[in-house]
Amino acid sequence: MNRKVVMIEGTRTPFLKSGTDYFDLMSYQLGAMAINGLITKSGIQASVVDRVIMGTVVHNITTPNVARECALTGGIPYTTPAHTVSQACISANAAISGGVDLIRTGQADVIVAGGTDSVSDIPIPFRKEMRKKLFAARSIKTFGQTLKFLASLRPADFKPVVPAIAEFTTDRTMGQDCDLMAARYGITRESQDEFAVRSHKLASEATEKGILQKEITAASFPPNFKNIDQDNTYRGDSTVEKLAKLRPAFDKKNGTLTAANSSFLTDGAAVVLLMSEEKAKELGLTPKVSIKNYVFTGQDPNEELLLGPAYATYQLMQKEGLTINDIDVFEYHEAFAAQILTNLKCLDSDQFAKEKIGVSKKLGEIPLDKFNIHGGSLSLGHPFGATGARLLTTAANRLIREDGNLALIAACAAGAHGHAMLLEHYN
Secondary structure, three states: OOOOEEEEEEEEOOOEEOOOOOOOOOHHHHHHHHHHHHHHHHOOOHHHOOEEEEEOOOOOOOOOOHHHHHHHHOOOOOOOOEEEEOEOEOHHHHHHHHHHHHHHOOOOOEEEEEEEEOHHHOOOOEOHHHHHHHHHHHHOOOHHHHHHHHHHOOHHHHOEOOOOOEOOOOOOEHHHHHHHHHHHHOOOHHHHHHHHHHHHHHHHHHHHOOOHHHHEOOEOOOOOOOOEOOOOOOOOOOOHHHHHOOOOOOOOOOOOOOOOOEOOEEEEEEEEEEEEHHHHHHOOOOOOEEEEEEEEEEOOOOOOOOOHHHHHHHHHHHHHOOOHHHOOEEEEOOOEHHHHHHHHHHHOOHHHHHHHHOOOOOOOOOOHHHEOEOEOHHHHOEOOOOHHHHHHHHHHHHHHHHOOOEEEEEEEEOOOEEEEEEEEEOO
16 A cells, blocks of 8 residues: 555744743643644644654653643544654654655554654753662661761762753764864855855745744743744844854864854744545645655764765655756755755765765755745754754745745754655645
8 A cells, every 4th residue: 555645734833942932831832732723724623633743852751752742732632642753853754754654554544743842841860870869769768768868969969961962972062063064075154154144034034924924823821821923033134244253153263153053942843734645635625745755864973964964865866766956845954054055065066976875976956046945944943853844834835835846855863864855746
């Protein structure tokens, strides 16, 4: 069985900088708002949903299967199973791809898939020595044992361990790796700042024109029920001159990455509604796109941590027998301006094609008038587990608005992973 899978609708909460208006919320609450918004926006009955799959990166120990809490709080019946997946920055991509497979193979007809993350609610543990003492303290039964436990505590035990956004295998942060990659591929500071300014200005323009509003579900929550209906992430007044004044953020001496040409910590959730084509017809729904194909790739974490989009794009285009000119819409995750510029450079490099892909001809240059034309993660923000669903929603809406035929979304992720997915305008 190989049924056609279609996307009916997608939505997201406003993306907010961590530590702002979502500061007191948990990630499941953001996911619940997105799911509830998707059900309302699509007009379906929540009871028709066969499965909910959510991606997440910042795991809260009190909601280990955050998808279940998102679903129940978001209005999905308790009879609908839900599970959580995690693959760093492509967690939502993994959730969506898993949903596609379930529908394609006939195991489900209707799936809500996406992701949620709140870096504002990141778990901060004690050091290992303190955790060992607390673990042993579970068996305390007498007052004497309590006094002995208290006497064993030292001031250093109370020092928290703030999680670092670093690769476990290399112990380097993604920013440090990207600085090294930018130097290796000759990506200048000026070109990075120019791309970052482009992203911010495009996001600002798209917001002013109401384009992004069509994919956002307003957020409102107790105690004050403030209505939040747009992102607080982009800076429309960004200029290359302003960005040039900033100091390097990772390699303080020789680096070219700054806070402004890198994505930032963000809270938010995004989901899409997937169905079999037959089920969509039965329910009288008009799909936006069909999911043609997808790939996941793995590279060397030491040398190619952020090159996933280039590898995945090559692999997917080869599978489908397509060229750059066949694609009307490109939506790529912008982890860093340097990451995007390096991947675009690799796609237009004969040397990369020969040495890394094993083909004689490069894919070519992606026209920027097709690429992330409403901004991207540099300006809209990047809730780790949710970005993949934002990419899919934006690409689908662009295909309709621009009357295109094919769209390609791609992203990199920690662990040196890549993902790409091909969408076709549903006709």
